[in-house]
Amino acid sequence: VRTAGRVLALLALGASGIGAAEPVATAAEVAAAEQLRDAALRSDEAWALVSSLTTTVGPRLAGTPGDRAAVEWAVEALASGGFANVRRSEVVVPRWVRGEAQFELLDPVALPMVTAALGGSVGTGDEGLTAELLRVESVDALRALPAGVARGRIVYFAGRTARTRDGSGFARAVRARTEGPSAAAAVGAVGVVIRSIGTSDDRIAHTGTLVYNIAQTRIPAVAISNPDADLLERRLASGRPLRARLRVTARDLPQQRSANVIAEIPGTDRAGEIVLIGAHLDSWDLGHGALDNGAGVAIAIAAARLIGQSAVRPRRTIRVVLFANEEYGLSGSGRYVADELESLARHAFALEADMGAGPVFRLSARVSSRDWALVQQIHRVVGGLGVELGSNDATGGADTTALRRRGVPILMPQLDATRYFDVHHSANDTLDKVDPQALRQSVAVFAVAAFLAARFEDTPGRLPAEATR
Amino acid sequence: VRTAGRVLALLALGASGIGAAEPVATAAEVAAAEQLRDAALRSDEAWALVSSLTTTVGPRLAGTPGDRAAVEWAVEALASGGFANVRRSEVVVPRWVRGEAQFELLDPVALPMVTAALGGSVGTGDEGLTAELLRVESVDALRALPAGVARGRIVYFAGRTARTRDGSGFARAVRARTEGPSAAAAVGAVGVVIRSIGTSDDRIAHTGTLVYNIAQTRIPAVAISNPDADLLERRLASGRPLRARLRVTARDLPQQRSANVIAEIPGTDRAGEIVLIGAHLDSWDLGHGALDNGAGVAIAIAAARLIGQSAVRPRRTIRVVLFANEEYGLSGSGRYVADELESLARHAFALEADMGAGPVFRLSARVSSRDWALVQQIHRVVGGLGVELGSNDATGGADTTALRRRGVPILMPQLDATRYFDVHHSANDTLDKVDPQALRQSVAVFAVAAFLAARFEDTPGRLPAEATR
Numbered sequence: 001v002r003t004a005g006r007v008l009a010l011l012a013l014g015a016s017g018i019g020a021a022e023p024v025a026t027a028a029e030v031a032a033a034e035q036l037r038d039a040a041l042r043s044d045e046a047w048a049l050v051s052s053l054t055t056t057v058g059p060r061l062a063g064t065p066g067d068r069a070a071v072e073w074a075v076e077a078l079a080s081g082g083f084a085n086v087r088r089s090e091v092v093v094p095r096w097v098r099g100e101a102q103f104e105l106l107d108p109v110a111l112p113m114v115t116a117a118l119g120g121s122v123g124t125g126d127e128g129l130t131a132e133l134l135r136v137e138s139v140d141a142l143r144a145l146p147a148g149v150a151r152g153r154i155v156y157f158a159g160r161t162a163r164t165r166d167g168s169g170f171a172r173a174v175r176a177r178t179e180g181p182s183a184a185a186a187v188g189a190v191g192v193v194i195r196s197i198g199t200s201d202d203r204i205a206h207t208g209t210l211v212y213n214i215a216q217t218r219i220p221a222v223a224i225s226n227p228d229a230d231l232l233e234r235r236l237a238s239g240r241p242l243r244a245r246l247r248v249t250a251r252d253l254p255q256q257r258s259a260n261v262i263a264e265i266p267g268t269d270r271a272g273e274i275v276l277i278g279a280h281l282d283s284w285d286l287g288h289g290a291l292d293n294g295a296g297v298a299i300a301i302a303a304a305r306l307i308g309q310s311a312v313r314p315r316r317t318i319r320v321v322l323f324a325n326e327e328y329g330l331s332g333s334g335r336y337v338a339d340e341l342e343s344l345a346r347h348a349f350a351l352e353a354d355m356g357a358g359p360v361f362r363l364s365a366r367v368s369s370r371d372w373a374l375v376q377q378i379h380r381v382v383g384g385l386g387v388e389l390g391s392n393d394a395t396g397g398a399d400t401t402a403l404r405r406r407g408v409p410i411l412m413p414q415l416d417a418t419r420y421f422d423v424h425h426s427a428n429d430t431l432d433k434v435d436p437q438a439l440r441q442s443v444a445v446f447a448v449a450a451f452l453a454a455r456f457e458d459t460p461g462r463l464p465a466e467a468t469r
Numbered sequence: 470v471r472t473a474g475r476v477l478a479l480l481a482l483g484a485s486g487i488g489a490a491e492p493v494a495t496a497a498e499v500a501a502a503e504q505l506r507d508a509a510l511r512s513d514e515a516w517a518l519v520s521s522l523t524t525t526v527g528p529r530l531a532g533t534p535g536d537r538a539a540v541e542w543a544v545e546a547l548a549s550g551g552f553a554n555v556r557r558s559e560v561v562v563p564r565w566v567r568g569e570a571q572f573e574l575l576d577p578v579a580l581p582m583v584t585a586a587l588g589g590s591v592g593t594g595d596e597g598l599t600a601e602l603l604r605v606e607s608v609d610a611l612r613a614l615p616a617g618v619a620r621g622r623i624v625y626f627a628g629r630t631a632r633t634r635d636g637s638g639f640a641r642a643v644r645a646r647t648e649g650p651s652a653a654a655a656v657g658a659v660g661v662v663i664r665s666i667g668t669s670d671d672r673i674a675h676t677g678t679l680v681y682n683i684a685q686t687r688i689p690a691v692a693i694s695n696p697d698a699d700l701l702e703r704r705l706a707s708g709r710p711l712r713a714r715l716r717v718t719a720r721d722l723p724q725q726r727s728a729n730v731i732a733e734i735p736g737t738d739r740a741g742e743i744v745l746i747g748a749h750l751d752s753w754d755l756g757h758g759a760l761d762n763g764a765g766v767a768i769a770i771a772a773a774r775l776i777g778q779s780a781v782r783p784r785r786t787i788r789v790v791l792f793a794n795e796e797y798g799l800s801g802s803g804r805y806v807a808d809e810l811e812s813l814a815r816h817a818f819a820l821e822a823d824m825g826a827g828p829v830f831r832l833s834a835r836v837s838s839r840d841w842a843l844v845q846q847i848h849r850v851v852g853g854l855g856v857e858l859g860s861n862d863a864t865g866g867a868d869t870t871a872l873r874r875r876g877v878p879i880l881m882p883q884l885d886a887t888r889y890f891d892v893h894h895s896a897n898d899t900l901d902k903v904d905p906q907a908l909r910q911s912v913a914v915f916a917v918a919a920f921l922a923a924r925f926e927d928t929p930g931r932l933p934a935e936a937t938r
Contacts, residue, residue, distance in 0.1 A: 227899035430696035
């Protein structure tokens with residue numbers, strides 16, 4: 001903790017711009033980075049990639065035929081894109097089947113709501129279950145209730161997702177989805193319904209994985225659309241008890257095989273060191289996986305390809321990793337870290353694209369304090385694209401968390417999430433929601449960041465391993 | 470035709486404002502109309518009505534329990550609202566059950582699309598059908614194809630609905646839905662899929678009735694969402710034949726009983742003459758019937774109630790008619806005309822609210838040319854609310870068509886449809902889509918129009934019966 005404190009003190013100086021930042025790139029490197037940036041802004045390659053993936057494959061939940069088709073698509077896209085060492089690394093993934101999900105208010109007339117099972121939910125049995133609703137605002141509010149009040153009820157988590165640029169509104173709200181089902185089971189509930197974790201007023205339910213606590217009974221859990229939750233609130237306002245029927249036919253099937261797809265732009269004199277650009281290839285089943293995460297896949301591939309075409313070669317190797325099954329358990333990144341345990345110390349920096357198509361509004365990082373000058377250097381090249389300089393306490397994305405925890409420094413171009421959670425994990429995640437201009441800008445920032453990281457003269461410092469905290 | 474020509478020539482004068490319009494209301498009447506307008510702009514009564522109908526009843530397709538609950542709701546709302554002669558007039562309605570609708574592209578991986586059966590579609594049988602797609606832009610384009618090319622195919626109608634303020638984009642596009650299925654059957658097709666008749670980029674399919682031609686085989690017909698149609702177009706662009714699977718379990722059940730719900734604000738010295746304000750009470754099953762047509766019901770009731778509270782009494786009787794089953798065959802308005810055949814000559818004017826919550830952007834009409842001064846008079850009171858003066862060739866709404874054809878003059882406050890077809894006939898038709906301020910403005914215009922029509926000194930002229938055209 002003390003070390004972290006010193007790091008942050010130094011960083012505060014760096015981030016606030018006191019003192020001139022030391023240049024960490026040569027004039028030729030800066031010029032090459034600017035050329036990458038400008039080439040990205042003219043390129044439609046990322047758009048072509050996300051269009052192709054969503055059109056020819058579409059939904060690609062782990063373990064499904066779509067998932068397998070996506071792996072084939074990725075291998076083909078990378079091999080035909082001039083990458084070296086294109087390979088698939090097998091990953092065992094869970095296979096969950098959504099089935100049907102019905103949630104309806106019963107009195108006086110049955111009113112069916114737009115409903116989606118949460119990822120991993122167990123089923124109710126074909127007959128479903130009927131119970132009185134208990135409204136709570138949040139997991140914490142549920143835990144504060146007197147014992148017994150939730151027994152035999154369907155718990156309704158009412159919290160709304162706030163619209164924010166940095167995704168923090170989502171991060172606050174999502175606990176109802178991840179922790180809510182087991183928290184409700186712990187107090188005797190028989191089912192869970194949540195207001196969708198999403199910011200849209202469309203009549204569309206947002207799925208996403210729940211996390212069952214192994215010590216609790218697994219109870220079925222679904223999300224309803226925001227307008228349905230609004231109606232539910234208006235009915236609850238009458239003060240009368242509300243009965244509802246819940247029916248879910250979701251189930252688990254045996255595990256399947258999927259793969260991380262990996263490809264490289266080889267480095268020169270430091271080829272053994274890796275700058276990783278990650279994005280997950282899988283998607284939820286309800287949409288076409290355009291913003292989550294076809295856009296991220298496209299950003300990663302297009303940024304690396306641009307670097308591969310630069311006259312100034314990357315000294316470190318740029319490695320694109322398209323992770324398997326991020327959505328339903330982070331299988332691919334877990335497998336990657338296990339496979340690469342010996343080489344993690346040679347992972348100089350990791351970047352991840354998994355928050356839509358952008359634009360990048362801020363450049364954050366989590367690097368050794370003495371490497372902050374690299375972040376500043378990147379920012380000097382991309383600041384004109386509307387990118388502010390962030391801080392050095394970034395968490396990175398879901399798939400790079402396992403790397404960060406083992407000390408791999410993180411560069412984090414933050415993608416603007418203001419409208420991302422309108423469509424995230426919903427049927428509305430389709431190509432028309434991708435803004436081509438934002439996508440180009442995002443590719444520019446990722447390309448510049450990865451390129452300058454691959455040229456960075458110093459040996460990057462490591463993060464403290466988080467297990468020691 | 471010659472008569473109509475003379476009428477239009479006179480109207481052109483009137484509408485262009487050449488010559489001072491003759492006042493057709495006294496200063497006291499104008500003042501009372503202005504008070505109605507201003508009271509409407511302060512009132513949340515219409516909002517309370519549409520909120521109540523959508524919250525306590527919700528979907529109310531003809532013949533369903535929701536439809537019966539809506540009739541009860543309407544009787545209660547009108548009786549408690551101070552209306553006289555509140556009554557239900559029985560209407561026999563068809564009962565169609567949506568069942569499930571699935572449409573998926575088959576190769577290389579099955580890609581299910583967001584699909585809704587068109588209202589009245591027959592089913593495919595439980596096993597569904599598989600066929601190659603044939604893309605056509607429109608019904609006219611289909612009819613222009615060489616014989617035989619559609620045989621055994623699923624015809625895909627690709628036409629888009631243009632966003633317009635007056636609903637004309639919808640009117641042009643909707644033929645694919647109404648005429649498309651039988652046009653396709655006539656050339657040997659086995660099924661029909663249309664791009665949703667709607668302007669939203671949400672992944673939501675828009676339903677609405679088809680009209681089978683009695684001389685053709687009934688084939689199943691569905692709509693897919695706009696983003697799905699976009700994806701379909703991108704796949705068709707590859708030039709490869711596309712196979713699809715269509716499965717629809719829709720079916721007809723025996724007819725049910727519903728009702729027109731009627732209530733009045735009695736007139737004084739001309740109480741035997743009627744100014745009718747109509748709105749249909751039923752809705753499609755997918756949404757909550759907020760814009761279509763809870764808003765119209767609320768406008769009709771709230772406008773009439775305001776008139777009932779005016780110190781200056783309406784000379785003619787204001788009659789609110791909440792029609793049964795507009796959506797699936799205009800049962801209620803057909804029944805109303807049959808019931809009222811003897812009294813149609815005493816229907817002085819008819820208004821209808823069935824294009825969402827507004828605001829009213831234009832005041833049109835279809836009245837005897839010498840009564841255009843009334844329209845001008847109304848416009849002088851509401852023009853300041855952003856209402857332009859329209860023309861005298863209005864068609865009125867669906868439910869008042871039968872009245873118009875039999876000579877009843879039409880006053881038509883035109884509700885702004887710019888965003889209406891984003892949600893029309895879809896799951897997205899929920900209360901949050903109703904703009905409370907627009908709703909107040911609409912009530913103001915309907916109240917002023919109906920009030921001044923009920924005070925109009927002259928005996929209104931009749932329209933030429935359209936059967937004679």
